[in-house]
Amino acid sequence: MRVFITGTAGFIGFHLAELLLQEGFTVHGFDGMTDYYDVALKRDRHALLGQHPRFTATEALLQDDAALQAAVDACAPDIIVHLAAQAGVRYSIENPRAYVEANLVGAFNVMEAAHRHKVRHLLMASTSSVYGANTEMPYAETDKADTQMSFYAATKKANEAMGHSWAHIHGLPITMFRFFTVYGPWGRPDMAPIKFTRAILAGEPIDVYNHGKMWRDFTYVTDLVRGIRLLIDAVPGGPETAVAGDSLSPVAPFRVVNIGNSDKVRLEDFIAAIEEATGLPATRNYMDMQPGDVPATWADASLLRALTGYAPATDVREGVAKFVEWYRGYYTAR
Template sequence: MKVLVTGTAGFIGSHVAQRLLERGDEVVGLDNLNDYYDVTLKKARLARFADKPGYTHIHADLADRAAMERTFAEHRPQRVVHLAAQAGVRYAAQNPHVYTSSNVTGFLHILEGCRHHGVEHLVFASTSSVYGANTSMPFSEHKSAEHPLTLYAATKKANEQMAHSYAHLYGIPSTGLRFFTVYGPWGRPDMALFLFTRAILAGEPIRVFNHGKHKRSFTYVDDIVEGVIRTLDKVPPIDERWDSNQPDPATSGVAPYRLFNIGNERPVELLQYIEVLESCLGRKAIMEMLPLQPGDVPDTEADVTDLIQTVGYRPQVSVETGVANFVRWYREYYRV
């Protein structure tokens, strides 16, 4: 089938596009190649598949309404995997307008494209950050996520609500995926594993927030990709209805709409994560211990029961395997 994948120069988007091409799908990739982080890395990701048969690249911004309308009108994708967004929890404090432009206005343009061109299924990226002030573990899609603690999380929560409204009003089958701390080869330079690896190899100190005591459901990128593709193939039935007398955030009483967590069920303490990295690098980290950052939550833990029951998959790559794979890629890519 023909799939529009937004964010194909990004970390997760590039992996998803490559997997779809490998299984024989036609991919229309879209990215604006912004300079939030190293554009050279983004271009290198694209270079892995940009010349493959079945791939078409569009250089455009989600917030450009005319460009998005042209993309849908000219390419008419059957399904959409929307992964492009302004990333980074902390960056929003300095650049809030970028987040609303990309993550809210840009998402509206995706929804409108799906509405007017008969898209069969929209799968879009949300985040575990939407759980915010909720401290009931493990995080379940069936529990409240009404109190996000950062603007980034608030824009993703808005995406979930916008998608539900379009699913209800226009019958667009939509699935939101809440990702939990994704890491792996070709990762983002602003994320912990990348920052730690670079600093340790350079003999520089690493900043360890909350004194390394918080836990995360670190999720390897291949596990995320598998979850994305399986949910893309599992279209929420238009005729299926749930009990609207008992509203459930994970499903709906009135629309073909679902939410799924995609995260490792075994959370790992940050200090343990650093120990695994030290072992893979063969070097000890110099740690600067700091308090928890504003907006950060102490712990995350994914409940993936629904993902297992609906698409038959659970994330399974251990941090030992995943971090080793990242370090191998990092040394090869940066020749260190």
């Protein structure tokens, strides 16, 4: 089976491509190699994938519709997984136009390619940030989500609306998955795990927002991509494809699925896990909440379990230990 994945030089796209290649899929990656963070890290990820004979890649931006359509035409995929996006809650305040171009225009281009090729299933990344100001937890896919707190989250909620309309108009099966604070080896350097680990190992203070009163549903990356892999086979269709508690649309082959660990972890406990893994204490610099952020996220992953029989379960201490081991090996070698 041929799978076209956008964002294969990114954190999650890299891990998903690696998993699918291990399972015998043919994968074509598409990535713009933007400089939002260290491009060398992205190239190292792609270099590892390039060692697989069934992996090929195109380097171009999602907004370059001609390049994207040509790459999809050459791949002739059965499945498209759209992971590439302009990420970052805080950066969306500084440079919102980048989010319009990558997350809205780019997503439209991908949906158009999926429609032209009549793929079996289009899967697209959303985020737990779409739940915004919701306070009832754990978050369920059927909860109303109309109070996004950042422009990044707003673009992802727009992707969900765009996807639903596309599924309805064209009968194209689409699954949107909402990620919850993903961490692990090969992670993004702008995210807390690498920032905290780097600072602790260097004996520098770490910035802890909202004075440590933060909770996250930390999800280990290999758990996350296993969920995506299984959702590839859970193709939304008519009412006969529904399960208990489903978010399946009544008018389109479209659903939204949370992929999270279903475990609300205190940020202080996550930091403690890094301290344990490094054997070093952290010096905390407590700060106010940042604009656009939320104090807590927590996934109800029962729909994922109902659809696939699977739910992420890696304990945060185990996951952090693996992450710190990778960090030391990778950044020492550079």
